[in-house]
Amino acid sequence: MADILTTVSTAINLATRLREIGKNIEDAEFKNLLADLSLELADAKLKIADLVSENASLKEKLNEVTSATGERCPSCNNRTFKIISTRPHPTFGDLGAKEREYKCSTCGFEESKLVDP
Template sequence: MDLMALIQQALEASGKLRDLSKKLEDADFKMILADLHSALADAKLESGELKIKLALAQEEIVRLKQVIEQRDKGKPTYNSEGVYTFEGEVGRFCTACWDSDERKMRLTDLASEFRFVGQWECPKCHAGYGAKDA
């Protein structure tokens, strides 16, 4: 049973105790019971917030593992075409995307009618590469 279910169960028990307390005339008991019910409600809210924080932390862990994995694969090599290549990877990669946030973006071929701006384009930042000198 998860924490939220346990807290919900405790809240229900607290509610039943509150119903029973209506039959009693002890003010101290009623005050303690009200404090208990309030504390359990606060705990339920806090556990929901903690679940959200945990999910965000797990996403960050996955992202950081990917960054470490990229670094483990090695740094790019700048070649004479003005693009990056990576050992063990096929294709040419955008220098701008790698230099700004270490994102490997494989370049795509431009259609022949657009070759005046270059041979390849980054699908992310749209940088052109391999332009012929006029």
């Protein structure tokens, strides 16, 4: 991506130099085309900068999801399903059974699971 930005910057510099040279030329069509080229190149540079920023943001989100270490969420299938609480099961707690509450930090899905002793 940096190569593209460098290329567009170089093209803008060339267009600026052409504009300077064009000051000596009286051809109005040449000057108009040169001005249009400069505007298009500047617009392209802004769009590329936005794409670079969006790409960095998406890479960060992808890294968060792929590096997660929790269980797979039954809803979204990401490894962001984590235990948020554990307590004795209301019915079988006297026998050692526990009830665990899980919540996915990606999609918000919640579920309780019975854990045998």
